[in-house]
Amino acid sequence: MNAAAKSKNVFADVLERVRGAATPLLAPDTDFSRVLVEPPRDPTHGDMATNAAMVLAKDAGKKPRDLAEAIGANLRSDDIVEKVEIAGPGFINLTLKSHVWAEELRRVLRGGADYGRSDIGKREKVNVEYVSANPTGPMHVGHCRGAVFGDALANLLTFADFDVTREYYINDAGAQVDVLARSAYLRYREALGENIGQIPEGLYPGDYLKPVGEALAAEHGGALVGKPESEWLQIARAKAIAMMMAAIRADLAALNVSQDAFFSERSLIAGGKDQVAATIDELRARGEVYQGRLPPPKGGAAEDWEDREQTLFRSTDFGDDVDRPLMKSDGSYTYFASDIAYHKSKFDRGFLHMIDVWGADHGGYIKRMQAAVKAVSGGKADLDVKIIQLVKLLRAGEPVKMSKRAGEFVTLREVVDEVGRDAVRFMMLYRKNDAVLDFDLAKVIEQSRDNPVFYVQYAHARGESVFRNAREMLPDLPRAAAERAAMLQGARIERLSDSGELSLMRRIAAFPRVIEAAAVAHEPHRIAFYLYELASEFHALWTRGKDLPHLRFIIQNDPETTKARLALVQGIVTVLASGLALLGVSAPEEMR
RNA sequence: GACCCCGUAGCUCAGUUGGAUAGAGCAUCAGCCUUCUAAGCUGAGGGUCGCAGGUUCGAAUCCUGCCGGGGUCGCCA
Numbered sequence: 001m002n003a004a005a006k007s008k009n010v011f012a013d014v015l016e017r018v019r020g021a022a023t024p025l026l027a028p029d030t031d032f033s034r035v036l037v038e039p040p041r042d043p044t045h046g047d048m049a050t051n052a053a054m055v056l057a058k059d060a061g062k063k064p065r066d067l068a069e070a071i072g073a074n075l076r077s078d079d080i081v082e083k084v085e086i087a088g089p090g091f092i093n094l095t096l097k098s099h100v101w102a103e104e105l106r107r108v109l110r111g112g113a114d115y116g117r118s119d120i121g122k123r124e125k126v127n128v129e130y131v132s133a134n135p136t137g138p139m140h141v142g143h144c145r146g147a148v149f150g151d152a153l154a155n156l157l158t159f160a161d162f163d164v165t166r167e168y169y170i171n172d173a174g175a176q177v178d179v180l181a182r183s184a185y186l187r188y189r190e191a192l193g194e195n196i197g198q199i200p201e202g203l204y205p206g207d208y209l210k211p212v213g214e215a216l217a218a219e220h221g222g223a224l225v226g227k228p229e230s231e232w233l234q235i236a237r238a239k240a241i242a243m244m245m246a247a248i249r250a251d252l253a254a255l256n257v258s259q260d261a262f263f264s265e266r267s268l269i270a271g272g273k274d275q276v277a278a279t280i281d282e283l284r285a286r287g288e289v290y291q292g293r294l295p296p297p298k299g300g301a302a303e304d305w306e307d308r309e310q311t312l313f314r315s316t317d318f319g320d321d322v323d324r325p326l327m328k329s330d331g332s333y334t335y336f337a338s339d340i341a342y343h344k345s346k347f348d349r350g351f352l353h354m355i356d357v358w359g360a361d362h363g364g365y366i367k368r369m370q371a372a373v374k375a376v377s378g379g380k381a382d383l384d385v386k387i388i389q390l391v392k393l394l395r396a397g398e399p400v401k402m403s404k405r406a407g408e409f410v411t412l413r414e415v416v417d418e419v420g421r422d423a424v425r426f427m428m429l430y431r432k433n434d435a436v437l438d439f440d441l442a443k444v445i446e447q448s449r450d451n452p453v454f455y456v457q458y459a460h461a462r463g464e465s466v467f468r469n470a471r472e473m474l475p476d477l478p479r480a481a482a483e484r485a486a487m488l489q490g491a492r493i494e495r496l497s498d499s500g501e502l503s504l505m506r507r508i509a510a511f512p513r514v515i516e517a518a519a520v521a522h523e524p525h526r527i528a529f530y531l532y533e534l535a536s537e538f539h540a541l542w543t544r545g546k547d548l549p550h551l552r553f554i555i556q557n558d559p560e561t562t563k564a565r566l567a568l569v570q571g572i573v574t575v576l577a578s579g580l581a582l583l584g585v586s587a588p589e590e591m592r
Numbered sequence: 593g594a595c596c597c598c599g600u601a602g603c604u605c606a607g608u609u610g611g612a613u614a615g616a617g618c619a620u621c622a623g624c625c626u627u628c629u630a631a632g633c634u635g636a637g638g639g640u641c642g643c644a645g646g647u648u649c650g651a652a653u654c655c656u657g658c659c660g661g662g663g664u665c666g667c668c669a
Contacts, residue, residue: 038608041615051611054649064649088612089649134669174669297593297665310666321595321665328667335669363596364664387597389662431605434597436662438604447631450618458631469628510608517608529606533616543633546625554628591631 009512010104011037011048014094017081018050021074025067026060039510046085046093047101047506053090064090101505102493108508108571109485113578116511120519121162127346128154130357131252131259132169135244136180138208139251139412142359145437146388147412148428148584150357151257152524153386155582160519165351166259169342172241173265174335180204180244181237185224187213188236192222208247212240254416255424256584268341276333279341279376280311280326288314288375294322313340318371339369343383344376354383355522363387384522389436391428396442419444422585426453429528429583447591452532456576457588459535462542463573464589466553470566473554477566481574488570491563498551500541501568507534508571511579524583531579538572 015037023030035056040049053068060067065086072084072092083095108115130150133143154166171177183204190196191213199205216224216239224232245262252258268275283289292312296305312323313336326337346354354373358365366385373383393400393410400410416424423444430452431437447454467484471477478484496502511530518526545552553565577587 034610036608036611038611040612041608042612045612049611054611057649091612171669176669294666305666308666312666325666330667332667334667360597360663362664362669366596387663389597435605436598449632451631452617454631455617458629462629462632466628513608521609525606526608529616530608532606536616539632540634542628543624543630545628546630546633549627552628591629 009107010096010100010509011513014048014080014096015050017075017078018052018071018092021078022052022056022071024074025070026056030056030059032056039506040091040093043503045087045091046083046095048094048096050092050094051090053086053092057090068092098497098502099494101502101509102496104509105493105505105567105571106489108574109489109567112482112485112574113581115574116159116515116578118160118512118516118519120516121157121160123161123163124353125163125165125351126157126353126355127165127167127349127351128157128355128357129167129169130154131248131257132171133248134171134176135241135248136176136204137206137244138247140409141393141412141415141439142391144255144412144415144424145391145428146357146359147252147255147257148425149386149388149433149524151255152425152429152527152583153355153357153522155584156515156519156524156527159515159582162353162519165261167261167263167346168259170241170245170262170264170266172237173269173338177237177241178233180209180240181233182229184209184212184216184240185232185236188216188220189213189225191217192225209240212236212243215239215243251412254413254421256421263342263345265338265342268338268345275345276338276341279344280337283313283340283375286375288317289326290314292323294325313368313372313375315368315371315375318374320367320371324368336365336368336372340372340376343369343373347373347377347381352377352381354381356383356385358385358387360387360389386433386522388433392436392438394438394440394442397440400441415441422457423451423453425583426456426528426585429525430532432523432525452528453585454591455539456531456535456580457585458591459538460573460576460580460587461589461591463538463569463576466569467566470554470562473556473562474559474566481570481577485570485574488563488567491567492560493564493567495561495564496568500537500544500551501565504534504537504541504568504572507537508575511575527579527582531576531583534572534576534579 015035018035018037019032022035035050035052037048037050040046053071054064057064057067062070068086068090072086075081075092075094076084080096080100081094082097085093087093111117128150131143131147133139139147150166154164158164179202183199186196186199186203187209191210216236219239220235224235280289290312291309293307293309294312296307308329310325311327313326315324316322324336326334326340328334343354356369366387369385370383373381393415419441427439427444428437443451444453445451449455467477478487496505514526514530518524541551553562553569555561580587
């Protein structure tokens with residue numbers, strides 16, 4: 001019977017009540033989709049504000065303020081509404097009875113790690129493709145932002161009830177893996193005792209290929225020496241790719257990133273079944289692939305431009321600027337051609353939602369890929385491409401130099417080893433994906449407010465510390481979070497009346513909204529910012545207990561008040577831990 | 593020349609998908625530790641949201657045009 005218990009959270013509940021209050025005043029088929037219930041920026045405007053009257057005024061044929069008064073009058077009799085105020089152009093500001101917030105906090109304690117889960121995903125399948133670094137060497141620091149982003153986004157979508165597959169596309173078919181094979185072959189000869197001298201220009205110079213050479217030597221002895229490339233290339237390539245992928249997976253594991261599916265580009269054309277050709281033929285049959293000529297690029301002098309007829313995909317039919325070539329001049333497929341076949345495979349595997357996480361230099365590629373997804377799926381599937389901007393690696397404000405030419409780059413492993421997984425992950429998510437990120441190795445291990453990783457983790461540890469201290473007074477307070485939460489559900493939360501406490505209860509209650517908004521927008525950074533704000537408010541309330549002892553969480557001769565406040569702390573700790581878990585960052589019990 | 597992204601406080605950045613008087617951190621200045629972790633907190637100053645139009649009850653947010661920065665532009669992935 002209690003509507004609040006049925007709905008997912010207070011915001012959804014209040015929205016229902018606003019609709020209920022407005023419906024009798026409107027035509028039966030009124031569209032409520034633009035009606036929002038939000039926490040107002042200014043707390044003096046109450047707990048909730050709705051734009052209902054302003055959005056619906058036109059349909060109702062009334063002035064916004066008049067309609068607001070009418071809706072407000074109906075809301076005033078609602079049993080969870082304390083106060084209704086009409087403000088500005090027609091906002092309806094609601095103050096809710098305080099038991100509403102106590103109820104919501106109990107819901108947090110009941111839900112534990114599940115609080116904030118959403119059902120908006122409806123178990124729909126979504127494919128999140130990320131990292132997809134070429135298997136030609138270890139992961140370097142530039143890869144880790146996309147890795148962390150994709151991983152956190154996948155966590156978030158899972159939490160919002162999508163059926164998520166985390167995928168890695170292995171570019172094991174292009175010319176660069178042949179270069180890898182030749183580089184490994186050279187290391188193979190070296191492993192057999194040959195002096196290979198300087199690594200020639202055009203081959204990968206890094207030492208990380210030595211183990212591949214040694215493995216080849218151990219496996220094949222001298223059998224491959226002096227043979228033509230055609231006899232060893234495949235062998236060296238397969239070995240090198242397998243070993244590089246193993247290294248990459250180990251690097252990703254160090255970041256706590258794991259993926260479900262590793263899709264090989266080579267598999268598209270292997271086994272006598274050329275799926276790239278098949279995809280192109282299919283599109284050609286539908287008139288979306290044709291032989292034609294492209295205009296030369298404008299602006300540039302285009303000296304080596306050679307006008308020729310080629311195989312083109314009609315991406316302009318799907319919103320792209322020009323049609324895109326599918327074959328190189330030597331008759332092989334372009335990367336785009338295999339990418340179309342690859343995305344078709346995602347569609348064939350049942351994914352109607354695809355998310356690709358790409359580096360910033362691929363921005364110009366988005367439209368054609370979205371066009372291709374529309375084409376191969378007959379408009380049924382959608383592709384969102386998240387562009388991950390560069391990371392500027394700094395140390396105490398100074399850029400960290402790296403020379404790719406000398407084969408020296410900062411590896412992902414080095415960074416994780418130096419500052420820790422949590423710092424890397426949190427900082428990579430503490431910026432919108434399309435903004436350049438400064439990553440300062442010195443700053444992220446600082447233990448200060450300047451370092452958001454520390455600041456948020458510290459809030460969690462502080463909360464846990466309260467429980468440790470409270471146990472002196474309440475010896476039966478359980479250590480395990482779930483049992484403790486169960487016990488604290490019985491606390492008299494209604495007696496919490498300080499504005500800081502109430503404000504924290506509202507902040508906690510906003511978590512499900514943040515989850516949904518972040519999931520819909522594919523923006524995990526919103527969780528990081530939310531956690532920072534929650535931590536900040538908790539630190540503030542904590543310190544107020546210094547000046548005002550009656551506001552401390554633990555009140556020596558008042559177990560009832562103490563329990564009520566511990567319930568609040570439990571709510572804070574629960575949401576902090578679950579938000580951090582979505583980001584893949586640990587929630588420590590203490591910071592020492 | 594075309595397309596994409598960015599432009600918000602001195603610096604680094606958020607801004608709840610169009611809401612009310614635009615917010616944090618750093619830096620600057622002024623304060624708070626016999627007490628639950630001062631690894632923290634409170635307050636002050638600091639803004640023509642790049643510029644100009646438009647859409648509407650209402651624009652940092654949407655549209656158009658400029659300005660500035662970055663990226664991309666048949667054969668690399």
